[in-house]
Amino acid sequence: MKHLRFLNKHFYKYKWWIIPGVFFVVISNIFGVIPAQVIGHAFNLITENIQIYGLFNGFDRQQLVYDIFSYSLFYFGMLVLLLYLLRGLFLFFMRQTLILMSRHIEFDMKNEIYAHYQKLSMGFYRRNNTGDLMNRATEDVNRVRMYVGPAIMYAINTIVLFLLIISAMYSVNAKLATFSLLPLPALVIIIYMVNTKINQKSEQIQEQLSSLSSFVQERFSGIRVIKSYVRENYTRKIFAQESENYKESSMSLVRVQALFYPTMLLLVGLSTILTVYIGGEQVLDGSITAGNIAEFIVYVTQLTFPVTMLGWVTTLIQRASASQKRINEFLELQPDIQSGDLAIDNFKGNIRFENVSFTYPDTGITALKDLNFEIKSGQFVAIIGRTGSGKSTLANLIMRMYDTDQGTIYVDEKPLPSVQLQPYRNHIGFVPQEVFLFSDHIYNNIAFGLDSTTDEQVEQAAKDAAVYHNIKGFELGFQTMLGERGITLSGGQKQRVSIARALIKSPQLLIFDDCLSAVDTRTEEEILQNLGRVMHKKTSILIAHRISTIQKADLIIVLDKGSVAEKGTHKELLAVNGIYEEMYRNQLLEEEKKSL
Known part of the structure; x- marks a missing residue:
């Protein structure tokens, strides 16, 4: 978690999103627990009224008992529906605060990383490949966002729901609550072990994806060389091998995940069986009612999702920590070139x-x-x-x-x-040996060095660089869109556009x-x-x-x-x-x- 401390400043900035979000989590879970108690009362009502209905068999009052019974069921049904609607409303508010907050933090982080990249010196870019830089600003930030949004939201949700349900279960019957919850610790341990394995394999997949992205990006940038040397089949074979490695890692992850859901259903089913068996004995002893068993089954079902989320949240935190560590490695770097103070x-x-x-x-x-x-x-x-x-x-x-x-x-x-x-x-006006033009209009490439320019300035710079007539010969003139790295232009034209970009500054x-x-x-x-x-x-x-x-x-x-x-x-x-x-x-x- 030490790497995730970097995010504390963002949490402080958006504290007025977090506080209402936590409040909505608590309220939504309260409205999620109460229906189980209503269902328990409804179940008791059903069993009691069936007996009363049988006692009035052959009497006129039997229809009155039936009407009261039907009205009571309708009342309980509408009450449960209302409670779940309120829960859904507060779940919506919860997501509108915590998940939107995570998107704001993602936005801030990407801007911070990009701004820091801009400050770092040329030596940094010589030591690191573009694919890795891109992954840290996209994939790694997305993993961190999953922590600051869904992971925190579900963690808070799980804690609150656990406290509410367990306290409600023990308030009804301690013995039945203990037996009902008995399989859950084993489920938590298994989920943690499986998710740890999933996390390890996910890290391998992420590394291979980064390698695959770098390979594709480099080959697309060098497509002219590949076609010139007729190496399409060769690069296709390499890409197929890289993709095969990625596929094998992904399939391995799927096989591990396949163990997760059957195991979870097995232990949840075991918990339900224990609830019914021990609860049945308690009903025979008169300690609880049949409605309490129904109430406990609802509780156990409600706990299934949070327990599952516990393992998922653990995985998200682990992955976010690893990603934040990678991000911090670059954010903690100081530029080799520090600006002086003399004007x-x-x-x-x-x-x-x-x-x-x-x-x-x-x-x-x-x-x-x-x-x-x-x-x-x-x-x-x-x-x-x-x-x-x-x-x-x-x-x-x-x-x-x-x-x-x-x-x-x-x-x-x-x-x-x-x-x-x-x-x-x-x-300074600088024209490098390796000309680089952006995937933009020729006009914007020439005007790149200035915040604001006029058409006359751009045209004059093009004339001074002896490229004006070439540009005017294009169908769209200065609005001609260049391909990546200026691939639309010839070598000499690219050089002259680059010269125009330097001259327009009047350096x-x-x-x-x-x-x-x-x-x-x-x-x-x-x-x-x-x-x-x-x-x-x-x-x-x-x-x-x-x-x-x-x-x-x-x-x-x-x-x-x-x-x-x-x-x-x-x-x-x-x-x-x-x-x-x-x-x-x-x-x-x-x-x-x-x-x-």
């Missing part, structure tokens, strides 16, 4: 690396080593290097997706970790992480010309592989194995005859081969 109101875009090194904590790979350079405000700076030289890592450090292991990055001469994080990122610092790779040279030149106009007197950092892209840069930094190998202008680096000059010569040879 950065007039951001100029001056970036300085001082002895910066970085190693990825998950893999232990050292991406950058002892970097020292400065990007001055208003400069167009290009970062180039071979694959794996640390270019994208450098961009992530400037965005502060990660913190440096050693050294410091200064932003306008302020240490980056001390700067307020969200205002700083609001000044003070623009970072392009090799986002022109799928764009032809003519379109690339158009985009770069537009950038020169849009980013005039603003800082631009362009990470690229093609040297033709960066020849006009004010400063070119060449990375090699995580270190700054060379830096300077295009002409200066060619004169050095180093890595840059070699890359330039190789690219010229590639272009000559293509022209042939």
Whole structure:
């Protein structure tokens, strides 16, 4: 239960739902117990009036006895009906308070989990797969909701009903009450054991379901690759095996559950037999009436459901505790990246690396080593290097997706970790290497970075990214709906829409992480010309592989194995005859081969 203490704050918040709910539980159970006593009196009335009716056999008064008897039965029948209607009414109120409260708590928890996910750093998402994150925010929260709603409701209902029925039974006859309740402890133990087994198998099923969901989600995301490599049958076989494992676990659970109901009916039947047998002896002794036996049978029947619920509630609590533990594991995590306190109101875009090194904590790979350079405000700076030289890592450090292991990055001469994080990122336009577009209209994808935009702003951003004419060529234009991850568009179009999304912010610092790779040279030149106009007197950092892209840069930094190998202008680096000059010569040879 210690993991479920997290929910106490929600219970306190909705205490004015819980208190009336408990009151309705008590009232509904009172109206559920009284009918048994009415039925007992009715049964006594029947037995007594049958004898009286027989005594007046052949007399005129026999019809009067019959009329009184019929009226009394009708009265008792209507009374029982009224009591059950009142019970149903208060059961409705009970569910309207406690079950609705659980839905409110579910809503709050999902929002809290999602908000916390948003705060966690990039390292967290590298360590956890999407399927597991989804399950904790959906399946696990649903399990917790079953605890805060049905489990608590039925637990309170069971306790109240037990107290009312047992006190009523012992007030009539202690011996008969003891024998009637004799099988129930055994039933509780068996139900607990069976439900524990059910819970264990349910946990296995939940894990396999999570694995199955992750598998399906990943395959749907990579459907292009699957079709390109003609691996549909292969993935179908893997899915069939995963489904088979899930089916076997589910069938095993069903077999265990199949033992539950026959066992329950057996013990309830035994309790009824004891009630009739011991009650019959008590009637012969004159201790109780025949109506009391009928009353006790109703009580035993009423206790069957709460006893069954006791095992079910135990299972719900166990499952909710396990799920809440999983949820707490993430909610207790603190972001690796904590926002600083320094305001950065007039951001100029001056970036300085001082002895910066970085190693990825998950893999232990050292991406950058002892970097020292400065990007001055208003400069167009290009970062180039071979694959794996640390270019994208450098961009992530400037965005502060990660913190440096050693050294410091200064932003306008302020240490980056001390700067307020969200205002700083609001000044940056970032186009990642792996373009991601949302399943939304093109218009909304471009306008994503701003709270409010005009059509003119969106269209101008599309023009600056050289994608305007492509979009207007679609039947629905900017209202064209994109598939998942922008699958509707070509690679170059996706890159340019992503560029438009960055440009619409009019950022003070623009970072392009090799986002022109799928764009032809003519379109690339158009985009770069537009950038020169849009980013005039603003800082631009362009990470690229093609040297033709960066020849006009004010400063070119060449990375090699995580270190700054060379830096300077295009002409200066060619004169050095180093890595840059070699890359330039190789690219010229590639272009000559293509022209042939």
